[in-house]
Amino acid sequence: MFYINILLQLLFPDSPKNVKISVLPSGKIQEGNSLTLICESNANPAVTNYSWFMIKEAYVSYIGSDREFSIKSASQKDDGQYFCTAKNDMGSQNSTVTALKVEVASNRNFFLTAAAVFLFLMAVLLLVMFGLIIxxxxxxxxxKQPTELSKTHLQSLSQRRSMRT
Structure with a gap:
């Protein structure tokens, strides 16, 4: 006799659940870098519509309608809170809010490098000037020494001449 085990999984239609945002790449967002926000959810039937929103200074702005929202070159204008909405025939759900903070490229390295180059050039200039003075x-x-010797020599010659005469 043969036995067959059958796993029967009933899927009931439901609105999107567990809607969340993933940020790629993860970690700190540097000014000028690109990033992508991905709206993820569990839904049956599948999500048919995504919407992206940005909250900045208490204003909510609609910013996109795809599953992914990309920023090509991040800047401080992209600082803010983001959320997405996933929608299917059974309903919709918002994700939790994800805050983005774009880190401005530090000018500190530039100033340190510029200061080091300036100090190096000043040191070289001082060495050159010192060498020229020496x-x-x-x-x-x-x-000066030969001139003084020449004067002394001329004086002695003139004294000799005057002694002869």
Whole structure:
């Protein structure tokens, strides 16, 4: 005798449940990076309509109608709270609100690099100036000594001439 086990799963029509937002990529959102918000839910029948909304400064704005909402280049204007609505023939449900905070690219690294380059150039400039001053002093000293010797030599020659006469 053969026995057959049959799993009978009855699916009752129902409105979307467990509606939530996934953010890709996950983690911190850097200014200029792209990101995608995905509206996910369990529904029978399947979701036929998605709507996206943004809450900013107490205003709710409709922003899209696909399962996914993409931002090509994130900026501070994208800061806010987002939620989606999933709808099928049996009803609709909103997701929980997801807050997005776009981190502005730090100018600190730029300023540190600029300061380091400035200090390096100033050090090189000071070394060059110091070297030129030393070189000029050596040249002045070496030119001065023969001149003094020449004057001394001329004086001694003139004294010799005056002694002869």
């Amino acid at each position: 070189r000029r002093r050596k040249q002045f000293t070496s030119k």
